[in-house]
Amino acid sequence: MNLNLLAAGIAMGVGAIGPGIGVGIGVMGALNALGRNPEAAGRIQLLMIVGLAFAEAIAIYALLVALLLLFVVTGNNNFAPVK
Amino acid sequence: MEEFKLSVSLKAEPLFCLGGKKTSISSCSPDTFFIVTNSTLATILFATIVVFLFWFGARKAKLIPGRLQAFLELIIETLYNLVENSTSRKVARVIFPLVATYFIWILFANWFSLLPGVGSVGFIHEVTDDSGKKLQELVPLFRGPNADLNMTFAMAILAIIIVQVAAIAAHGVKGWLKEFAPEPIWMDWLLTPLEIIGVFTRILSLAFRLFGNIFAGEVLLAVMLKLFAPAVVVFYGLELFVGFVQALVFALLTLTYLAMVTGGGHNEEEHHEDEHNKEVVTSGEAGQLAA
Numbered sequence: 001m002n003l004n005l006l007a008a009g010i011a012m013g014v015g016a017i018g019p020g021i022g023v024g025i026g027v028m029g030a031l032n033a034l035g036r037n038p039e040a041a042g043r044i045q046l047l048m049i050v051g052l053a054f055a056e057a058i059a060i061y062a063l064l065v066a067l068l069l070l071f072v073v074t075g076n077n078n079f080a081p082v083k
Numbered sequence: 084m085e086e087f088k089l090s091v092s093l094k095a096e097p098l099f100c101l102g103g104k105k106t107s108i109s110s111c112s113p114d115t116f117f118i119v120t121n122s123t124l125a126t127i128l129f130a131t132i133v134v135f136l137f138w139f140g141a142r143k144a145k146l147i148p149g150r151l152q153a154f155l156e157l158i159i160e161t162l163y164n165l166v167e168n169s170t171s172r173k174v175a176r177v178i179f180p181l182v183a184t185y186f187i188w189i190l191f192a193n194w195f196s197l198l199p200g201v202g203s204v205g206f207i208h209e210v211t212d213d214s215g216k217k218l219q220e221l222v223p224l225f226r227g228p229n230a231d232l233n234m235t236f237a238m239a240i241l242a243i244i245i246v247q248v249a250a251i252a253a254h255g256v257k258g259w260l261k262e263f264a265p266e267p268i269w270m271d272w273l274l275t276p277l278e279i280i281g282v283f284t285r286i287l288s289l290a291f292r293l294f295g296n297i298f299a300g301e302v303l304l305a306v307m308l309k310l311f312a313p314a315v316v317v318f319y320g321l322e323l324f325v326g327f328v329q330a331l332v333f334a335l336l337t338l339t340y341l342a343m344v345t346g347g348g349h350n351e352e353e354h355h356e357d358e359h360n361k362e363v364v365t366s367g368e369a370g371q372l373a374a
Contacts, residue, residue, distance in 0.1 A: 046165075046335070049328065049331065049332065049335075050332060050335050050336065050339070053292065053328070053329075053332035053336070056292075056296075057288055057291070057292040057295070060291065060292055060295030060296055060299065061291060061295065063295060063299050064291065064294075064295050064299075067091075067093065067298075067299065067302065068093065071091050071092070071093055072093050
């Protein structure tokens with residue numbers, strides 16, 4: 001059993017829980033604000049996108065760790081040998 | 084039929100090692116003084132295209148624009164309104180070129196890296212994996228500029244350096260240093276190191292956010308091709324969207340940092356009222372004049 005592959009799976013899996021919840025909360029806040037003040041739709045949309053980018057970045061860090069484990073760490077046999 | 088290896092490389096593969104030789108598929112011998120990677124090549128090509136596009140569109144600027152000029156004007160005007168709504172008119176004139184360049188360059192770089200041929204046309208090398216099997220590996224000729232950490236790190240470092248310079252230009256060196264010592268002064272033994280680390284965190288987050296999104300998108304497309312080819316269409320659309328959003332986010336974050344550092348939060352509200360009132364008045368007048 002190759003622990004690197006297992007670690008990659010766990011890294012991405014667990015690392016997506018937090019950002020998933022964060023994105024949901026962010027969009028909920030944006031929709032609430034939109035419901036109260038439909039005129040500010042443009043500004044709210046923009047700020048929501050920025051907030052989502054911050055939350056999404058954490059998931060990307062987890063993805064990067066997973067990709068590092070898969071493609072850069074040696075010893076992953078036939079999946080992606082590094083020479 | 085030869086067997087192909089799914090070739091995913093975190094580093095950009097070098098095409099020419101000037102001064103040395105290629106030792107393996109992704110590294111050069113230590114005496115090379117300049118490495119030309121496939122990402123470098125793509126950066127030069129795409130940057131030339133973007134610069135040429137905008138130069139050509141602005142060359143003979145007519146009062147009633149032709150199609151290319153109208154399209155470019157649409158982009159520029161939308162961006163300028165965005166910048167002006169976040170900062171005052173005076174500051175917007177200064178920082179607009181930087182924010183607009185970041186957005187346009189990252190957008191075109193991300194979208195060009197989805198063109199057929201980028202990342203899929205290149206040279207074939209033969210490698211042997213651990214069990215002795217001979218596989219063919221592809222070294223692409225072009226690779227998306229933002230899929231290389233060097234590019235995104237350079238842009239992030241430059242952005243944050245410009246933010247600090249803007250802070251010094253707006254408030255002087257003393258004002259800039261005061262930013263690192265926020266309000267409860269007796270807490271500054273903790274807050275000042277945190278603020279300093281915060282500057283480097285911004286660089287890292289900007290760089291890795293863009294790199295992670297674009298590189299993971301490339302890996303996703305490659306893996307989906309290998310697993311289940313028709314699904315690539317859906318992920319292609321996702322990559323187009325992600326490329327746009329990441330360009331927008333990078334430019335918007337640079338804009339936000341600059342606005343925070345030049346305007347100060349409590350001034351923004353008043354400026355916002357003024358800008359909104361001005362816009363309403365002028366569009367009303369323009370409507371009456373046109374009618």
